[in-house]
Amino acid sequence: MSNDYTRRDFIRAVGAGAAAAATPAILSGCASEPAAPAKPVGRVIVIGAGYGGATCAKYLRMWSERRIEVFLIERNAQFVSCPLSNLVLGGSRTIESLTIGYEKLREYGVQVIRDEVTEVLVERKRVRLKRIEDLPYDRLVVAPGIDFMYDLVPGLNNPEAQKVVLHAWKAGPETVELRKQLESMRDGGVYILAMPKAPYRCPPGPYERVCQVAHYFKQVKPKSKVILLDGNEDIVSKKGLFMAAWNDLYKGIIEYRPNQEAKDVDVKAMTVKTEFDSFKGDVLNVVPPHGAGLIARQAKLVTTNNRWCAVNWQTCESAAVPGIYVLGDATLSAAAMPKSASMGNNHAKIAASAIVATMTGGPLNPAPTINNTCYSYVSDREAIHVDSVHRWMPDKKTLEPVPGSGGVSAQRSELEKQYADAWARNIWSDSLG
């Protein structure tokens, strides 16, 4: 632990003590004033305030009873949810309704810092930042999400091309811009979504996205077409439910083309090239292959296929660097584990439980059990789900789906749409305060 941390914390502790002494007894039960913190046990820095990082910061504070100092470093001013962002393309949600500030995390004593980590100095247990000076840590949590491998789609490997052909696979400005492209497209035009081979972020996301774009076309531009070029040999998630929605709701609008991995894009000709074919569209939406966010790469946490970070799933501690924990989409997924918001949020809780145990001298959870629930909106009115329960298997030393558990919707329904909305409200509240 650095001197600077100890000194500052000493001053803070003295300050809190003095304030408590000066507080009249009548106010001592006031719920809005947190009690003077117990003896601090060290500092955790969390890189990235998405579903994984934000949740981990909050639960570290809760479960350590504020004894662990938590710095949460995030380069964006606000959180924008990827789940539900396809509804912005469909027209039934605004991006504002998916945008949430970080202020409530401060009520837990999380120190949210708007900055960007440029380097992890693993040997010295410090992070280097863009705006402020280096910060030391006792434990580090890396939750950077994904970065795209544009070199695998050469025509997109420059900033100008990326302004024309969007991924919109990170919710935010690109989501809004893609919606504008769809709005300005002529009736009778063609929208093409190209998806890489699994594993990618949000397995059902592409199939939901084409539902939402087709929903918009059906209302406003009925002569238009949607083509999904899937790098996979078949629909990756909720196959029967998506096929039923396409047949019942969007017949003649959606064309599904499996085994069509985008190898290149010609931005001038507006074509996507696959191994043997070329597809021309009016709006191209190409999601390149992706891997762990760049800072994970810099910190040498990437272990597998030059893309993902292997972890010990009992704790989410990196398999490459002790004392560093990796969460969310950046991880090398365990068996049948999707790269989803629900999983990122739950990785965070595995890590928080393990970090608090390690830093306070308590026992580790011998059998972490987490669940995944992912809803997809097939229109503005109906939704479907997939869920699973994953338990630590001590003999195999990994998380695995519990046999007999999990499943998908019996059918799409308006009731499931209500539950999907409720899932969103609850996970936002759980992750962000």
Place this chain on the structure above:
Amino acid sequence: MRARLLAAALVLAAAPLAATAQTPYPHTGRDLAASCGICHGTNGYNAGGMPNLAGQSKEALAGHLRDFRDGKRPATLMHQIAKGLTDEQIEAVSAYWAAQKLK
């Protein structure tokens, strides 16, 4: 063969000892409730659109979970999740929610 049987008998005999020697993990309920938080809110406090689990009776919560698991209570999803929980986990998570104060 006899040696193998003897070894197996020794392992069986030692198993209960090993189990009692270990202190049970104190946060099974807390950690499981956290996992359910994605739909049911932190510590079971509903943030909108779901039943509140915090502060409900342990017997009712555990009974609902067992009924979901055993197919006695209709559901869109909970029957699939509840099948992933052991009896001990159902007891622990229900006790944790029941111990939360009603807001």
